[in-house]
Amino acid sequence: MADLTTDFLGIKSPNPFWLASAPPTDKEYNVRRAYEAGWGGVVWKTLGSEGPPVVNVNGPRYGAIYGADRRLLGLNNIELITDRPLEVNLEEIARVKADYPDRALIVSLMVPCEEQAWKDILPRVMETNADGIELNFGCPHGMAERGMGSAVGQVPEYIEMVTRWCKTYYDRPVIVKLTPNITDVRKPAHAAKNGGADAVSLINTINSITSVNLDAMSPEPMIDGKGTHGGYCGPAVKPIAMNMVAEIARDPGTRGMPISGIGGVTTWRDAAEFMALGCGNVQVCTAAMTYGFKVVAEMKSGLSQWMDEKGYTSTADFIGKAVPNVTDWQYLNLNYVAKAKIDQDACISCGRCYAACEDTSHQAIAMSADRTFTVIDAECVACNLCVDVCPVEDCITMEAMAPGTTDPRTGKVVQKDYANWTTHPNNPGAVAAE
Amino acid sequence: MTSPTAPGIVAGRLSADLLTAGFADLHAPLDRHEAHVAADRCYFCYDAPCMTACPTGIDIPLFIRQISTGTPEAAARTILESNILGGMCARVCPTEDLCEGACVREAAEGKPVEIGRLQRYATDTVLTRQGHPFTRAAETGKRVAVVGAGPAGLSCAHRLAMLGHAVTLYDARPKAGGLNEYGIAAYKSTDGFAQREVAWLLGIGGITLDAGKVLGGELSLDTLSDEFDAVFLGVGLGGVNALGIDGDDHDGVRDAVSFIAELRQSTDLSALPVGRNVVVIGGGMTAVDAAVQSKLLGAESVTIAYRRGREAMGASRYEQDLAASHGVRILFNVKPHAVHADAIDLEYTSDDGTGLRGTGETMTLSADQVFRAIGQTLTTDGGLTVEGRKIKVTGAGRTTRDGVWAGGDCALGGDDLTVTAVAQGRDAALDIHAVLTGA
Structure with a gap:
């Protein structure tokens, strides 16, 4: 002990x-x-x-x-x-x-x-x-x-x-x-x-x-x-x-x-x-x-x-x-890409993830006539709201995309290297990467 | 006083205390805190499966959320807007086969949200504390005859009245309510609830109850069609199928529905006779209701004999377990063969896919009393086209005759459930309204 x-x-x-x-x-x-x-x-x-x-x-x-x-x-x-x-x-x-x-x-x-x-x-x-x-x-x-x-x-x-x-x-x-x-x-x-x-x-x-x-x-x-x-x-x-x-x-x-x-x-x-x-x-x-x-x-x-x-x-x-x-937002790795994944065996078809995503987020979950819920990777920004509202623990998980694969949402290849906002091209105050 | 072992069909087998305890409310009502805890288990599902499973389509997640926020009156309104007999349905619906069976928590953990009890909590609040929550639209000047004051007729009459039509509600029996009053196990509708609910429902106004009038007797469809702008038939199934075997006319043989009706109308259960050894033939809810209540009256042994297997039984597994927990034995794959003075012969059955047949092997059970619960039949069709032994309807209960609608057990389609009858009565009323007003 x-x-x-x-x-x-x-x-x-x-x-x-x-x-x-x-x-x-x-x-x-x-x-x-x-x-x-x-x-x-x-x-x-x-x-x-x-x-x-x-x-x-x-x-x-x-x-x-x-x-x-x-x-x-x-x-x-x-x-x-x-x-x-x-x-x-x-x-x-x-x-x-x-x-x-x-x-x-x-x-x-x-x-x-x-x-x-x-x-x-x-x-x-x-x-x-x-x-x-x-x-x-x-x-x-x-x-x-x-x-x-x-x-x-x-x-x-x-x-x-x-x-x-x-x-x-x-x-x-x-x-x-x-x-x-x-x-x-x-x-x-x-x-x-x-x-x-x-x-x-x-x-x-x-x-x-x-x-x-x-x-x-x-x-x-x-x-x-x-x-x-x-x-x-x-x-x-x-x-x-x-x-x-x-x-x-x-x-x-x-x-x-x-x-x-x-x-x-x-x-x-x-x-x-x-x-x-x-x-x-x-x-x-x-x-x-x-x-x-x-x-x-x-x-x-x-x-x-x-x-x-x-x-x-x-x-x-x-x-x-x-x-x-514990860091500042600006140092978070913007090259990290994840997607929600729904375990169909664990899913009880309550549809809360669907309501949350469809009504309030990114319309990234599809619902079929038989109440099967699936993530649309091309829309999913990995916000985690579906995970947060799902009543079943570990039913929905955030899965990191492997470097080298293409994110269907952005069409960009996932990079292996770390890169944050300080060097991002959209940042007007960006500093050139060394 | 007699005892459970007294031979024959006699009254007073149990003490008054045991009778009172046995026939008490099957599910005690939830108190406020219990209701809040039960309501909190609801996930407020999207396009909720429980709603889809409800024949009246009650917005169940919404009413449960209204309970959880301390507004059971608003919850009741949500229920009653879809199902004016939500109070009775909360008591008698086979929720295990409907809303609770579809609840995602049933799928998740085998423990659904207690929708039925929550519905009762909400509707009881309104029925005991408030006046009638709905108001009538302006009078349309249209008059509609509703024949049969059971769940279908009450539902239809209420909706029509709410829409501004004047309704005359006929029933063959002295009291309104239909099977709610005469045909449901007493422990599911205690303290005169059926009559209280009818009285509350009539609080909408615009409905004149005219009891003791029988279609084919005092009433004829032709006359009604002449006198009224529309007619709705919700006459139920008044007949009972015979066993069709030797001894069917024996003194101890009786219809389960008449036994239940007598029991429901009894003011002194200790005066109600029941056999020492009771055998109920059938496999539906009526069979279970008759069997359990026989046991509660003090019968020593009660057996349900059903001709097919458990999976084919009309009574839900919950009802079967309820019977078992009261000491009722359920025999499967047996059919009645012959009734004797104090016994019944049952024959085993099998079905190889070409139809049910007796195997030739029989058994004999002691039986002072035998109840028939093998289905009910239409006794009056008013001259309408019948299909599958029921009044033929299309759409929202339209019969083959213009200006005449039908719903509930007497009409084709749907399960013979209170909640189905309520849905059919309501939908027919909306269709009648549309036709009468050209809406």
């Missing part, structure tokens, strides 16, 4: 599955249960400054997007940072860490953008013996209106400034959690790096309205007839999160910087994908909130089985392995 142990910023954990800073990690009771269930680490729910804690709404805090059979695909929340006293949280953190020395325990923090506020809280976190801190620059609702959370994460200068204070007054690893509610995630990542951050974690939740109550004419979750945007998370956000992770992983300015991947991780495969894109570990919230802490058992067994099948003996063997293959 593969070794799932991970070393992230020198913080060892028995597996790469950490619980993200969120409701599941708000108190000792939950965190102990999470560790007992097998989670490798926990990022304690965000602490604020000393004094009266924040208050939460007393109506619904969550809204959901469902798939069939009410499978939860996306979750939205308007909960704030911990609403329990700082002292209580710190005492609990110290107790839990003492009892679980082999598990990672990170403390998430959010205090005002004033040096003194950070100077006050950091030594107290230090006393808990937690393994590190995560700066919550991502929370998009409520706290942002008070100049914290994503209000900081959207201003690279603030990120750099606060990160630097933390590196000054705290001597354990500092992770900066980034908000996706920006236009270019590389900018805040650069700022974190410039401020001395040991790692970034991303993504925090996405500004969202999950639904509108059409009777009350109010966004949901609805509090006494009104709603506000919340933070979107869960399986639905994974593609957005992975793109942002990949942008940071391959950017020259941040390449090699440790990343903790967050955003819709629900299964071992999700985790493997994030890690292949450069994440040293992953953080999970919605899956645990949907299914309970036990889900980690599948994540561990699945990742372990896959690693065994692939011959990976440690997570380091595959972390970042897909990063070199």
Whole structure:
């Protein structure tokens, strides 16, 4: 069985599955249960400054997007940072860490953008013996209106400034959690790096309205007839999160910087994908909130089985392995030609490929009177839409054309050599091939 | 109370509780969540095979999608626009041979989308919650006689009324509904559904029901043709074929259809007599309905004797399995030879391609009661040309007489199914409308 142990910023954990800073990690009771269930680490729910804690709404805090059979695909929340006293949280953190020395325990923090506020809280976190801190620059609702959370994460200068204070007054690893509610995630990542951050974690939740109550004419979750945007998370956000992770992983300015991947991780495969894109570990919230802490058992067994099948003996063997293959559109090989191919034995004749291609794409699938569907190679541009809408796995595949054969659509011979847009004759800015 | 082993044809073999449980809804209705889950399995096929397989051509992918988006009323409208008896068809259609048999998920995994149950979910929503969803066109001043208030006649009458014609709907029996009311197994149409559906259908307005009038009795085709602008005959098949063997007139021998009709009209099943050992002769849906209901009334042993092999049986495999699951034994390749006081002789058959013949080998089964379910016959043709023992029609139910249309079981063509009758009644109505209005 593969070794799932991970070393992230020198913080060892028995597996790469950490619980993200969120409701599941708000108190000792939950965190102990999470560790007992097998989670490798926990990022304690965000602490604020000393004094009266924040208050939460007393109506619904969550809204959901469902798939069939009410499978939860996306979750939205308007909960704030911990609403329990700082002292209580710190005492609990110290107790839990003492009892679980082999598990990672990170403390998430959010205090005002004033040096003194950070100077006050950091030594107290230090006393808990937690393994590190995560700066919550991502929370998009409520706290942002008070100049914290994503209000900081959207201003690279603030990120750099606060990160630097933390590196000054705290001597354990500092992770900066980034908000996706920006236009270019590389900018805040650069700022974190410039401020001395040991790692970034991303993504925090996405500004969202999950639904509108059409009777009350109010966004949901609805509090006494009104709603506000919340933070979107869960399986639905994974593609957005992975793109942002990949942008940071391959950017020259941040390449090699440790990343903790967050955003819709629900299964071992999700985790493997994030890690292949450069994440040293992953953080999970919605899956645990949907299914309970036990889900980690599948994540561990699945990742372990896959690693065994692939011959990976440690997570380091595959972390970042897909990063070199993330490129810009302009570098994609335009000489690569594929055609859709329908396996007639697997086909159940639903005709979805036909409807999709005929109505919305390239009229490249023919339908016979007996409902046999065949690809017209002379029209097929290999867009993959038929594959995507086909309900039968592997019934339609994209088959690469061999170099030397002629593409019946273009009448051109498929070339063996790689050639991209930068040298394409249609590109006004093309550079002559060397 | 008697018991399943009491000899002879007696009532009260089972307790009231067992009778109630046995005759309960065969398929419990889907609730909202179940319907959404079932609807999600539909692939929304292009030019969907299920639609092609439906005699009334219901846009099945569309109505299922309407269910999945939380608008079962819109789904029902989609169904009812094609098939005004969509509620009954959802209960009685042999979906395994029609829409569900054609479903691509049947091909893919042997588990089709539950189209029948989804159709019931949608139509039940409308029948229980809403008034009649369609409105009549302006009165055309044309009057049409529809003879027979079964599926074909009801469908025809409704469409004609919707198009603005005034319809007089005649039926020989005291209640409208035809086989929906008198001829379908009770567990497929519970809680008086057939009458509820008729009442709802008549909500369109413009239809006058005149029950207890028989063609060839109170009604004559000549008079109807004189009094009305058009006539539609949906009189069904009122006769039952005889066994043509010794003992056919024995006291214990009875038509399955009359047994089923009596059962359907019974208000106290514990008062309904049934044999201890029942043998049903035949291989269609009526045979299965009679056999299963005999078992549910408490018969100790029930056997269906069918003269050909399983593959030739009119009842679908689903119906055969339903019978088997109720403890009914199905014997293939046997035909009745002679009926005695408490037994029946069956002779084995074989067919070498030149026709079915008895092999000479016989068996004897105990039989207090024998049901004939070997097909029904036309009892009144109104003087129209008959072909293949049915009223000859061409196109959308046009008979050989001008101004007279026919559809349903009495007319030539199509399977003798409720859904086929509905399609024929509807199409005849459209043709009548076209002729009457010159459209």
